[in-house]
Amino acid sequence: MATVENLESKILSLLMQDKSFVIGLTGEWGIGKTHFWKNLYKNHHSQFKIKKYAYVSLFGIESLESLKYEIAIKSYNTQQETDIFSGLKNFFSKGLEHLEIPKLESNGLAISISKALITNTISGLVKDTIICIDDLERISDKLSIKDVIGLINQLKVENNCQIIVILHEGKADKLFQEFKEKVFDNIFYLTENFSIIEKIVVNEMLVIYQEFYEKVQVKNLRFYEKVDKWYQQFIAGKSLSYTSKEYILKNFLTVFLLHDFPQTVSYDKNDILHSFEANLEFLTSSISTLSDNDFLKDFDHKQAFEKYTNNFFNMYEIEDWTKIIINYIKNYDVDNDVLDRLLAKDFDYERKIQLDILHNGILEEYHSFETKPDFLNRFHEMALSKIGDRNLNNLSFYLRVLKEYDANLAESYKQCVEKNLLDMITNSKTKPRILGDFYPFGKENYDIFYDFIELNINNYQPKAELFTIDDFRNIFLKFYEHGGSNDDQSQILELLKKEDLAEIIWINLEDNRSRKQFIKSILSHREFSNEKRKEVRQWIIELLNEKIQTNPEVKASISLWLKDTNNLTDFSNY
Secondary structure (H helix, E strand, C coil), X not given: XXXXXXXXXXXXXXXXXXXXXXXXXXXXXXXXXXXXHHHHHHHHHHHCCCCEXXXXXXXXXXXXXXXXXXXXXXXXXXCCCCCCCHHHHHHHHHHHCCCCCCEEEECCEEEXXXXXXXXXXXXXXXXXXXXXXXCHHHCCCCCCHHHHHHHHHHHHHCCCCEEEEECCHHHCCHHHHHHHHHHCCEEEECCCCHHHHHHHCCCCCHHHHHHHHHHHCCCCHHHHHHHHHXXXXXXXXXXXXXXXXXXXXXXXXXXXXXXXXXXHCCCCCXXXXXXXCCCCHHHHHHCHHHCCCCHHXXXXXXXXXXXXXXXXXXXXXXCHHHHHHHHHHHHCCCCHHHHHHHHHHHHHHHHHHHHHHHHHHHHHHHHHCCCCCCHHHHHHHXXXXXXXXXXXXXXXXXXXXXXXXXXXXXXXXXXXXXXXXXXXXXXXXXXXXXXXXXXXXXXXXXXXXXHHHHHHHHCCCCCHHHCCHHHHHHHHHHHHHHXXXXXXXXXXXXXXXXXXXXXXXXXXXXXXXXXXXXXXXXXXXCCCCHXXXXXXXXXXXXXXXXXXXXCHHHHHHHHHHHHXXXXXXXXXXX
């Protein structure tokens, strides 16, 4: 692969000689060919054998005379503090626009004599010169590529010039392909450019940019410049964990790739990966206002995008960070409440990562028989930090180790663990499952806490203060719509109060004519005890009669329904 370093070495070896040549510098769009050349010239021009230099872009030049003129005007001697011909160039440059140019008509061809003379005069200065001609693929329709190649060859052969032509070869005129073998001594291809990118992106997250570069193969310099600008603006003034920064940057890279996809990557729409399961609809619709690009509306194009992102952001999902970033890009605004919640969550996650690193290091000491000084205190602190975890096998292991060192310290740790477990059980809204919630992978034979957990789960009673009206409403709606219930709900439903029902039976339904069916489903719930069901039935009758008192207009419909159902005991007709 032609890396930046390899190309620099090859081109420098040519420039350190006084022999004329023509070389092409090509590569995919946006890879940084111009940046590469200008950086090479800036850092090494003092080593060049030829000391005169000119840089010209073909973009906007519409005649061969104008090109000659630009080369001449732009040329200067790098060894001199000032260009000794600058006065002459300025005179011609400024005067040319105001001259009355006589014209000689010959066979329909208008020749500007004054301009030709001026150009020829200045062009005589262009000898023994390094000339960079950029943007060959953007040449004007009014300017013949054949004429440009001819001028380049003339400058090489007659004026001893060293010429570097920068182009995207795949986009260049077909005629270029015909003439390049006759005129160009070599064509150099820039295929890898991360060393350029790492000079643009100077921050601690460079490793994420590198991962994106290697896995997604986006090499466009402007893409990285844009992403880094937005990323730096977004994080400015915020206290962020490394975890947050990483996730934010990954989202910026993915979102902007989606936005710039057709311009940034080349793709084969027939090369489709089906393993990517992200929902791109949100992203597509959310950033559609950023441009008129309808590229991703096509299914094949979506699949092509997924191919590029899968390795970098596996199983990418639209989460809160993504939504915040898109809103920031669109509206330059951030929801601070959501941001604070995400930051708190990410700092907790960062802390967990650091604890895991500490945990693994201490266990490595233990198992290698290479314990370092103060091992007991460090092990004890690590064990305390893990008390919130529900891997009881690990907590039992920590307790066994502590017992070998200090029985009192071990007993204190055991009490801390049991208090935490008791709090988790008693503050659970539903009855915990010993195997599902505490031992998902089974119990080790050395486990110490199983009996304690089993006892307290068997004694579990839900706390009324933990439940809101929403909890009860969701239970009844789920049963009404899907018939869903579980054994845990029997204890919860025992906590139901009349004031809860007063809100529940009057909730908005999609079809309010179904209210009778909804009330029927409440009374039919499988997890009610017989006594609780009788109590709930009486409450509903009271609530319906209270409705009549506040709104007499409903008396007929309620009274007849109560009569037809024998006070909500017989629903055979409903």
